[in-house]
Amino acid sequence: MITTIPQNTAFKWSYRAYVTLFFMYLALPLVTVCVFAFNNSVFPSLPWEGFTWAWFFGSDAPYTGVFNDRSILRSIVTSGVVAFWVALLAVMVGTSNAFLFVRYDFRGKGLLYILMLLPLIIPGIILGISILVFSSSVANTLEDATGLWFDGLRPGLILVVLGQFSFITTFATLVISARLQKFDTSLEEAALNLGASKWGAIRAVTLPFLYPAMGAAGVVAVLMSFENFNTTLMLVGSDAPLTITMFDRLKLGSTPVLNAVSLLLIVVSAALGLTSLLLQNRKGAD
Amino acid sequence: MTSNRSKLTFWLLMAPLLLWLLLLIILPHVGMFIVSLREKVGVREYETGFANYAVFFNEPLYWNTFARTAYMSISATVLTLLIGFPIAYYIAKLTRGRSKTTLFLMCLIPFWVSELVRTFGWMILLRETGVISNLLQDLGLVSGPVEMLYNDAAIMIGLVYTSMLFMVVPLVTTLDSLDDSLIEAGYDLGGSSVSILREIVIPHALPGIVSGCIVVFMLSLGNYLTPILLGGKDSLWFTGLIYNQFITRFNWELGSAFGFLLLGLSSLIVFVGLKLSGQSLTRTMAQ
Amino acid sequence: MTDTPDLECRAISKSFDDFQAVRDVSFGVPKGTFFSILGPSGCGKTTLLRMIAGFQKPSAGDLLIKGRSVLDVPPNKRPVSMVFQHLALFPMMNIGANVGFGLRQRGVNKTDIKKQVDRVLDRVGLAGVAERPVTSLSGGQKQRVAIARCMVLEPDVLLLDEPLGALDLKLREHMKVELKQLQSEFNTTFVYITHDQSEALVMSDQVAVMNNGVFEQVGSARDLYYAPDTAFVAGFVGEANRFTAKVDTAAAGRLSMTTDQGRPLAGVDAGQGVGVGERVTVFIRPEAVRIARTEKEVASLGNKGQASVTNVLFNGGNSQLILRDEQTGVALNVALPQTGEFRDLAPGDTVHFGWQPDQTRVYREGQP
Numbered sequence: 001m002i003t004t005i006p007q008n009t010a011f012k013w014s015y016r017a018y019v020t021l022f023f024m025y026l027a028l029p030l031v032t033v034c035v036f037a038f039n040n041s042v043f044p045s046l047p048w049e050g051f052t053w054a055w056f057f058g059s060d061a062p063y064t065g066v067f068n069d070r071s072i073l074r075s076i077v078t079s080g081v082v083a084f085w086v087a088l089l090a091v092m093v094g095t096s097n098a099f100l101f102v103r104y105d106f107r108g109k110g111l112l113y114i115l116m117l118l119p120l121i122i123p124g125i126i127l128g129i130s131i132l133v134f135s136s137s138v139a140n141t142l143e144d145a146t147g148l149w150f151d152g153l154r155p156g157l158i159l160v161v162l163g164q165f166s167f168i169t170t171f172a173t174l175v176i177s178a179r180l181q182k183f184d185t186s187l188e189e190a191a192l193n194l195g196a197s198k199w200g201a202i203r204a205v206t207l208p209f210l211y212p213a214m215g216a217a218g219v220v221a222v223l224m225s226f227e228n229f230n231t232t233l234m235l236v237g238s239d240a241p242l243t244i245t246m247f248d249r250l251k252l253g254s255t256p257v258l259n260a261v262s263l264l265l266i267v268v269s270a271a272l273g274l275t276s277l278l279l280q281n282r283k284g285a286d
Numbered sequence: 287m288t289s290n291r292s293k294l295t296f297w298l299l300m301a302p303l304l305l306w307l308l309l310l311i312i313l314p315h316v317g318m319f320i321v322s323l324r325e326k327v328g329v330r331e332y333e334t335g336f337a338n339y340a341v342f343f344n345e346p347l348y349w350n351t352f353a354r355t356a357y358m359s360i361s362a363t364v365l366t367l368l369i370g371f372p373i374a375y376y377i378a379k380l381t382r383g384r385s386k387t388t389l390f391l392m393c394l395i396p397f398w399v400s401e402l403v404r405t406f407g408w409m410i411l412l413r414e415t416g417v418i419s420n421l422l423q424d425l426g427l428v429s430g431p432v433e434m435l436y437n438d439a440a441i442m443i444g445l446v447y448t449s450m451l452f453m454v455v456p457l458v459t460t461l462d463s464l465d466d467s468l469i470e471a472g473y474d475l476g477g478s479s480v481s482i483l484r485e486i487v488i489p490h491a492l493p494g495i496v497s498g499c500i501v502v503f504m505l506s507l508g509n510y511l512t513p514i515l516l517g518g519k520d521s522l523w524f525t526g527l528i529y530n531q532f533i534t535r536f537n538w539e540l541g542s543a544f545g546f547l548l549l550g551l552s553s554l555i556v557f558v559g560l561k562l563s564g565q566s567l568t569r570t571m572a573q
Numbered sequence: 574m575t576d577t578p579d580l581e582c583r584a585i586s587k588s589f590d591d592f593q594a595v596r597d598v599s600f601g602v603p604k605g606t607f608f609s610i611l612g613p614s615g616c617g618k619t620t621l622l623r624m625i626a627g628f629q630k631p632s633a634g635d636l637l638i639k640g641r642s643v644l645d646v647p648p649n650k651r652p653v654s655m656v657f658q659h660l661a662l663f664p665m666m667n668i669g670a671n672v673g674f675g676l677r678q679r680g681v682n683k684t685d686i687k688k689q690v691d692r693v694l695d696r697v698g699l700a701g702v703a704e705r706p707v708t709s710l711s712g713g714q715k716q717r718v719a720i721a722r723c724m725v726l727e728p729d730v731l732l733l734d735e736p737l738g739a740l741d742l743k744l745r746e747h748m749k750v751e752l753k754q755l756q757s758e759f760n761t762t763f764v765y766i767t768h769d770q771s772e773a774l775v776m777s778d779q780v781a782v783m784n785n786g787v788f789e790q791v792g793s794a795r796d797l798y799y800a801p802d803t804a805f806v807a808g809f810v811g812e813a814n815r816f817t818a819k820v821d822t823a824a825a826g827r828l829s830m831t832t833d834q835g836r837p838l839a840g841v842d843a844g845q846g847v848g849v850g851e852r853v854t855v856f857i858r859p860e861a862v863r864i865a866r867t868e869k870e871v872a873s874l875g876n877k878g879q880a881s882v883t884n885v886l887f888n889g890g891n892s893q894l895i896l897r898d899e900q901t902g903v904a905l906n907v908a909l910p911q912t913g914e915f916r917d918l919a920p921g922d923t924v925h926f927g928w929q930p931d932q933t934r935v936y937r938e939g940q941p
Contacts, residue, residue: 023392029403029411032407033410047420096298096303100296121553123552126545133321134313135314166310166311198295227399227402230508246402262406269400467659470657470661471655473647476679481677485674490665
C-alpha cells in the first residue's frame with residue numbers, strides 16, 4: 001500500500017500503467033488543440049497538411065492568424081477589460097470581507113459566512129439568469145418611472161462584470177482570509193505601541209503581509225474571469241468576451257485560428273496559474 | 287480609539303459585503319422566483335401562479351430532461367470517483383517530494399485552461415473527421431469515418447474530464463493526512479491490502495470523498511458547454527433548456543421556473559450530502 | 574535442553590545507497606525475555622527493528638523466528654507484532670475495534686473476538702473501555718491499548734519502538750515498571766529499542782548497545798554498567814569522567830598510568846590488551862568516587878587525592894559536585910551522597926576523594 005510494504009510486481013506495474021494512461025488522458029485534448037494550431041489546413045482536423053505559423057501571424061484570408069483577426073483581437077481586449085474590473089473589485093471586496101470575518105465577531109456572522117459561500121454552489125447559469133432578470137426588472141421600473149434609459153442594466157459588459165464578480169469574490173475572500181488568519185496580530189500591536197494610528201499600522205504592517213494573497217487572488221480572479229462561460233453567456237450584450245466569440249465560431253465551424261487562440265490561452269493560463277501558486281506558497285512559509 | 291470609530295470601520299467593512307450579497311445574490315434570486323410565478327397569458331398580461339411549474343411537470347420533455355441530467359450527473363460523479371481515487375492515492379501515498387508536486391500540478395493544469403478549450407480538444411479528437419476516427423481507419427479497425435460525438439458517452443468523457451480536478455484535490459488532501467504508520471500497523475496486525483483499504487483508508491478519506499462528490503455533482507448538473515458541444519443539439523441537458531427559454535424563446539418566466547428547479551435540486555443534493563456525512567459547509571468549501 | 578531462541582538474527586546488514594545502516598549484526602533472544610537495543614539516534618536500531626517486523630528487507634543475512642527463517646514472509650504474515658512509536662491507534666475505530674483488528678483479519682467470529690478483546694483489555698487493566706473512542710484515553714492508557722492490540726494475537730515476539738518518548742517524566746517512570754510487569758505476565762519475548770539508557774537498564778534482561786550499525790556489547794544491565802567492553806559503551810551507559818593517559822606499567826590486566834595532566838592512576842584493562850607506552854582513555858564514574866573530609870577515610874583506596882569544591886549541583890538524589898583536583902587542576906564530577914554529612918558542603922571547601930582501581934576502566938585511545 002505504501003513504499004515500505006512489499007508489493008506484487010505485476011500489480012505495481014499495472015498501477016503505474018494506469019497512472020500513466022490517466023495523465024495521458026488529461027493531456028490529450030490540450031495537446032491535440034495545440035498541435036492543430038500549426039496545421040496548414042482550413043479545418044482543425046486531419047489530414048495534416050504541413051506545419052505553419054499562419055494561424056498566428058497570417059494575414060491572407062482564409063488564413064487569418066490570431067494577431068490579424070479583428071474580431072478575436074477585439075474580444076481578447078474585451079475579456080481583458082472585464083477581467084481587470086472583476087479582479088479589482090473582487091480583491092477589494094474580498095479584502096474587506098476578510099478583515100470583517102477574521103477580526104470581528106457579531107451576531108449573524110455564521111449566517112453571513114454561509115451566504116458568502118453560497119455563490120460557490122449556485123450553478124453559474126443560474127447566477128447569470130437571476131442577475132439578468134433582476135436588472136431587467138429594475139431597469140424597466142426605473143425607465144418607466146423616470147423616462148431615462150438605463151443601458152447599463154441591460155445585457156452588456158457591466159452586467160458581465162457584475163455577474164462574474166458575484167462569485168469570484170467568494171474565492172477572493174477565502175484566499176485572502178486564509179492568509180489573514182495566519183497573521184500575527186502582535187505585529188500590529190507593536191506598530192500601535194510605537195505610535196502608529198490604527199489605519200497606519202494596517203497599511204504598514206498588515207497589508208504588505210496580505211499582498212501575496214491579494215496578488216494570488218487577483219490572478220485567480222483574472223483566470224476565472226477570462227475562462228468563464230455560463231454566467232457570461234446569459235449577460236452578454238453586443239461586445240463579446242473571448243469565450244463567447246470562440247463559442248459562436250465553434251458552433252458554426254471555424255479555421256484553426258481557434259486552436260491558435262487556445263494555445264495562447266493555455267500558455268498564459270498555465271503561466272498565471274503557476275504564478276498564483278508561487279505567490280501563495282513563497283510567502284506562505286512566513 | 288473610540289468605540290464610534292471602530293463602529294464606523296465595522297460598518298464600512300460590512301457595506302461592500304452586504305451590497306454584494308443583497309444586490310447580486312439575494313434579491314436576484316428572489317426576483318427570479320417571483321418572475322417564475324408569472325405566467326404569460328397574453329401580450330403584456332401576467333397572471334401569478336405556479337402555472338410555469340405545472341408546465342414543467344406536465345410536459346414529458348422537460349421532466350425527462352431534468353431526470354436525465356440528474357442521472358447522468360450522478361453517473362459522472364461515480365465515474366470520476368472511481369477513476370480519480372487510485373490516482374489520488376498514488377499521488378498522496380506512493381510518491382514523495384519533487385515527483386509528488388509535479389504530478390499534483392499536472393492534475394491542476396487542465397483546470398486553469400478554459401472549459402471551452404478542453405471541450406474543443408475533445409471535439410477534435412472525437413468527431414468524424416477527428417483524430418481518433420482517423421486513427422481507427424488507419425489501423426484498419428473500421429471502414430469509414432466514425433462519429434463519436436453527439437452521444438452520451440462523449441458527454442460523459444467530457445464531464446469526467448472537467449470534474450477530475452475537483453475530485454482529486456480533496457482526495458489527495460485527506461489521503462495525505464493519513465499517517466503511514468497506521469497502514470503499517472494494519473499490515474503488522476495481519477491485514478491484507480483489501481481490508482486495510484476498507485477499514486482504514488476509506489473511512490479516513492470519507493470527508494474528501496464526500497466533498498469531492500458534492501462538488502462534481504454540482505458542476506455536472508450546472509454545466510452548459512460540455513453537454514451542448516459534445517452532445518449536440520439533441521443532447522437533452524437541462525441547462526440547455528434554460529438557455530433556450532431565455533435566449534431563443536424569450537420566455538423568461540418559464541426559464542426562471544426551470545432555473546429555480548435546477549437550483550433546488552442542486553441545493554438539495556448539497557444539503558443531503560453534507561448531512562449524510564456530517565460535515566459543515568464551511569469545512570467542505572475550505573477544501 | 575537447548576531452547577530455540579524466539580528471535581535470532583544472523584549477520585544482518587542493511588545498506589541504503591552507500592550508507593550502511595546496519596552492519597553484520599548477529600544475536601539471539603531467548604524465549605520469554607525482555608531484550609533492549611540501546612543506542613543514540615541514527616545508530617540503526619530503528620532500521621533493525623523494521624527489518625524484524627518486515628518493513629525493510631535486509632541486504633544480507635538471515636532472520637529466524639522460533640528457528641524458521643522469515644525473510645520471505647511479508648509483514649502481515651509474520652508472527653511478530655509491533656508497538657509503533659506514536660502507537661498508530663486507528664482513530665476511525667473505537668477501542669474494541671482497534672484491539673480486535675488483527676482477529677478480524679484472521680476471520681475469527683464476532684463472539685469470539687468480543688470475548689478475547691475483553692479478556693486482553695482486562696489483563697492490561699482497562700476492563701470495560703471497548704466501546705469508547707480512542708481519544709478518550711490518556712497517554713499511558715493508550716500505551717496499554719496498543720500493547721493489548723498486539724498481544725491479543727499471541728505473537729512470538731513483540732517489538733516496541735521507543736514507545737515512552739511522548740510521555741512526561743513521571744508517567745514514563747511508571748510505565749517502565751508496567752511494561753516489565755506486562756512482559757512477565759504475558760511471558761512473551763519483548764524486543765525494545767530506545768535511546769534512553771534508564772529505560773533499557775531498568776526493564777531488560779539483556780541489553781545490546783548499538784552504535785553506527787554494529788552492536789558494541791550485549792549483556793545484562795550490570796555487565797554494561799560495571800564492565801563496559803568499549804569506550805563508547807562506557808560513555809553511553811551511565812555518566813563518566815574521561816581522562817587521556819599514557820600507560821606506564823602493565824601486568825595481568827592491571828595498569829598504572831599517568832594522565833596528561835600529571836595524575837598517576839591505577840586501573841584495569843577493559844579487555845583490549847593495552848601495552849606499555851600506549852595512549853589510553855580512562856573512565857571513572859561519578860558515583861564510584863568516595864568523598865570524605867579526612868584523608869584517613871580514603872586511605873585504603875587505590876586512587877586518591879585532595880580537591881576543592883568548585884560547584885555544588887543540587888538535584889535531590891542526583892546531586893553532583895564539581896571538584897578541582899589540587900594536584901592537577903583538572904575538574905572531576907563526583908556524585909554527592911545524601912546521607913547527611915555533606916549537606917553543608919559549599920564551594921571552596923576542601924574534600925578528599927578516592928576510588929577503586931577496578932572501577933577505573935581503561936580503553937585504547939581513539940575510540941568514540
